[in-house]
Each structure stands twice: as structure tokens, then as C-alpha cells.
Amino acid sequence: MKTETVTVDLDNRSYDIMIGPQLIARAGALIAKRLPHVRAGIVTDSNIGALHLPELEASLKAAGIASTSIIVEAGEQSKNFPTLETVVDHLLAARLERNDIVIAFGGGVVGDLAGFAAGIVRRGMGFVQIPTSLLAQVDSSVGGKTGINTAQGKNLLGVFCQPQLVLADTDILKTLPEREFRAGYAEMVKYGLINQPDFFHWLEKNRTAVFAGGKERIQAIATACRSKAAVVERDERENGERALLNLGHTFGHALETATGYNAARLVHGEGVAIGMVLAYQFSAWLKLCSAQAAGQVEAHLRAAGLPTQLEDIAGSLPDADTLMNSIAQDKKVSNGALTFILTRGIGKAFIARDVPAAQVRAFLMEKLRSPH
Structure with missing residues (x-):
């Protein structure tokens, strides 16, 4: 299968996103070609490290890239601060220099x-990502947003740090648990719902093929990456249009905070799926879009095996006031006013x-009383 390349055009900080099979085996050569004479600090998690780290280390070694590996707990x-400190200490102890690279080898958390x-x-x-x-291939690895969580909320501390290369190996998705693949699919659907109705309708027809793998999966990932790249190029630091990429995230982040980031109850993509349905339902509640559009979004995400309602989250949820506190702490707040990504269809x-x-x-109180 052919490798697709999407370029994020940021002048002298532009970079390629390569999408296709067997990219981990080729990682060393691809990095050495673009970034000669570097050493690498690989950051990965306990799950990916056990399955795939030896292949990446071997690929780097074959290309003459010395590396050190840092393994954090998955999840x-x-x-958080303690894990960030551990990673930083390891990078410094390895005497990696400013012109060397950190390789994020994992999902969104590791990235x-x-x-x-x-x-x-x-x-x-x-x-390098x-x-x-x-989820990481279509969203978090592209665009340079990084960060950690605090007790006050998700991703409230971080910096913009654009990668120099992104290698999205589609073969590695074969080992991804089905639930995690579905969660990533929610972020893929997001691009269609923001401003590409044709892509949403294509996903409605081709969802089964995307889940099965093959050329449709590569095509869908590349389309999502092109969508995000275009927005990032126009608004790198989220001063305007890039906020559209937060569709579903204000509600979703509040639900993640409410569940204590407990993956057994809710993972990020599932929070986004419910959040996008809530955003469409809230838009319909405000008479901005039709209830039919909201129903169409919910039906597609549910068909993909994703949770779409508050009642789909295991365990009890806090009341509307507690959820509002999380929403008010979210980064999309400006001068105390709430900013939401809403929709007209x-x-x-x-x-x-x-x-x-x-x-x-009022909308949340209504949903908490009667999810449907």
C-alpha cells in the first residue's frame, strides 16, 4: 500500500506527516534523512514499549542514531507533574542536547x-511524533499542542511544540484494542462535522471499511490530517479558527474531569463522542440546527460502537453545577464568558x-434528568 504524505506548511517550521504501513521499521532512515547527526530520547508507555519498542530501537540503531528509552505507565x-519530572530528568541525565530529538512513541498521552x-x-x-x-494519528500528533492535566482540569499546563516529522504507521493500529480504535474514530468524524460534510457522508458509507483497514483507512487518516493541517496553518496558536477543532471537547473534558480520568469509565475519544452529540443537541436546543442533524450524528457514532449519552458512562455523574465548574475552568473561557463550538448543521x-x-x-440539568 502506498504511503500518503501530508505537509503542514509553517514556513521554516514546516513538517511532513507520513501515513502508511511499515513506517516504524523505516523510522531510523526517515529521521536520519531529515535530521542528520541527532541522538534520540524515546518516550513510550508500558503497553507500547512491551510490544513495539525493540523494533523502533533497532531501526534507529541501523540508521546510526543513538537512543535512550523512557517508559512511563500507560494511561x-x-x-501529570511527577511523570513530566521523571521524563525531563531522564532526558537531562542522558546528556541529550538542544539539537537532539525527543521521540513520542505512543498515543495521545505520550505525545x-x-x-x-x-x-x-x-x-x-x-x-518527532x-x-x-x-486518535493520536488523526489529531493529537498534529499541530504542536502539548500538555499535562492538573486537579483543576485537563491540559491546563503545556506549550506549543511543533514536531519536525510525524510517522503514522497504520500497521501498528492492528494491535490497538477495539475500544481505543473506536475512540480515535470519534476524532476522525469530528473533521467532517466541523466543515467537511462530504467527509462525514463518506464515513457514513465507508465506516466498516475504515475499521477493517486497508486503503480506506489510510485515505480517512490522510483526509483528517489534511483538515487539521489546514486549520493549524491558518491559526497555529488558537487565536481564532483553530478553536473549531474543539468541537465536543468542552463537554467532553468536563466529563473526563468528572470521571477522574478513569479509563475504565471513559477514555478521551469517548468523551469527545458524547461531547459532540451534546454540542449538536445543545445547538438544536438553542434552535440553531435541526434535531434531525443531532440525531444523525448520534446514530453514526453509536453505529461505530461509541457512547453517545451521559447514561452510557458507567457509575454516577456529578450534578450540573459541578460540571459547570469544570466547563468554567476550561481553556475555552475568555474573560469569564463561555465559548462553545456550536453548529448550524x-x-x-x-x-x-x-x-x-x-x-x-439549564441544558445540562435537562440532560442529567432525562438523557433522551
């Missing part, structure tokens, strides 16, 4: 954590500033 709980470390060690090291989950998302908190609270 959202690793996006966010390793990218944050790369952005702050020696005031900025080189950075090798995303191993569908499939592929017609827009940034709504100054959304009255009372309306959000």
Missing part, C-alpha cells in the same frame, strides 16, 4: 507528555462566544 494518569518535555528541556529540543493510536460548526452560563446549566 491518562501519566499526564502530550513527551512534547511538553521537548518544549521545555534546554528551552526547546527537537521533536510516532503516534500509535488512531452537518459540517457547519462555528465559534460561539459569550454563551450564557445559565443556558448551558
Whole structure:
């Protein structure tokens, strides 16, 4: 199968996203070609490390790239200060220099954590993303956002640190648990719902083929990456249009905080799936879009095996006021006013500033009382 290449055009900081099979085996050669004479600090998690780290280390060694590996515990709980400190200490102890690279070899958690470390060690090291989950391949590995969580909320600390290369090996997705693949699919659907209705309708027809693998999967990942690249090129630091990529995330992040980032209850992509349904339902509640559009989004995500309702989350949820506290702490708040990504229909998302908190609270109270 052919490798697709998507370029993120940021002038002298532009980089390629390569999408296709067997890229881990070729990683050393691909990195050495673009970034000669570097050494590498590989950051990975306990799951990916056990399955795939030897192949990556061998690939780097064959290309003459010396590396050291740092393995963190798998899961959202690793996006915290203590783990960041551990990663930074290992990079410094290995005497890696500013012109060397940090390789994020894992899903979104590893990418966010390793990218944050790369952005702050020696005031900025080189950075390469090798995303191993569908979610990371279509979303978090592209665009340079990094960060960790705090008790106050998700991703509230971080830096912008653009990678110099992204290698999205589609073969590695074969070892991804089905639940994690579905979670990543939610982020893929997001691009269609923001401003590409044709892509959403293509996914409605080709979802089964995307899940099965093959050329449709590569095509879907490349389309998602092109969508994100285009937005990042126009608004790298989220001063305007890039906020559209947060469709579903304000509700989703509040639900992740409410569940204590407990992956047994909710993983990020599942939070986004419920959040996108809530965003469409809230838009319909505000008479901005039709209930039919909201129903179409829910039906597609549910057909993909994703949770779409608050009642789909195991265990009890806090009340509307507690969820509102999380929403008010979210990064999409400006001068105390709530900013939401709302929609006028499939592929017609827009940034709504100054959304009255009372309306959000009333909507949430209604959903908590009667999920349907």
C-alpha cells in the first residue's frame, strides 16, 4: 500500500506527516534523512514499549542514531507533574542536547507528555511524533499542542511544540484494542462535522471499511490530517479558527474531569463522542440546527460502537453545577464568558462566544434528568 504524505506548511517550521504501513521499521532512515547527526530520547508507555519498542530501537540503531528509552505507565494518569519530572530528568541525565530529538512513541498521552518535555528541556529540543493510536494519528500528533492535566482540569499546563516529522504507521493500529480504535474514530468524524460534510457522508458509507483497514483507512487518516493541517496553518496558536477543532471537547473534558480520568469509565475519544452529540443537541436546543442533524450524528457514532449519552458512562455523574465548574475552568473561557463550538448543521460548526452560563446549566440539568 502506498504511503500518503501530508505537509503542514509553517514556513521554516514546516513538517511532513507520513501515513502508511511499515513506517516504524523505516523510522531510523526517515529521521536520519531529515535530521542528520541527532541522538534520540524515546518516550513510550508500558503497553507500547512491551510490544513495539525493540523494533523502533533497532531501526534507529541501523540508521546510526543513538537512543535512550523512557517508559512511563500507560494511561491518562501519566499526564501529570511527577511523570513530566521523571521524563525531563531522564532526558537531562542522558546528556541529550538542544539539537537532539525527543521521540513520542505512543498515543495521545505520550505525545502530550513527551512534547511538553521537548518544549521545555534546554528551552526547546527537537521533536518527532510516532503516534500509535488512531486518535493520536488523526489529531493529537498534529499541530504542536502539548500538555499535562492538573486537579483543576485537563491540559491546563503545556506549550506549543511543533514536531519536525510525524510517522503514522497504520500497521501498528492492528494491535490497538477495539475500544481505543473506536475512540480515535470519534476524532476522525469530528473533521467532517466541523466543515467537511462530504467527509462525514463518506464515513457514513465507508465506516466498516475504515475499521477493517486497508486503503480506506489510510485515505480517512490522510483526509483528517489534511483538515487539521489546514486549520493549524491558518491559526497555529488558537487565536481564532483553530478553536473549531474543539468541537465536543468542552463537554467532553468536563466529563473526563468528572470521571477522574478513569479509563475504565471513559477514555478521551469517548468523551469527545458524547461531547459532540451534546454540542449538536445543545445547538438544536438553542434552535440553531435541526434535531434531525443531532440525531444523525448520534446514530453514526453509536453505529461505530461509541457512547453517545451521559447514561452510557458507567457509575454516577456529578450534578450540573459541578460540571459547570469544570466547563468554567476550561481553556475555552475568555474573560469569564463561555465559548462553545456550536453548529448550524452537518459540517457547519462555528465559534460561539459569550454563551450564557445559565443556558448551558439549564441544558445540562435537562440532560442529567432525562438523557433522551
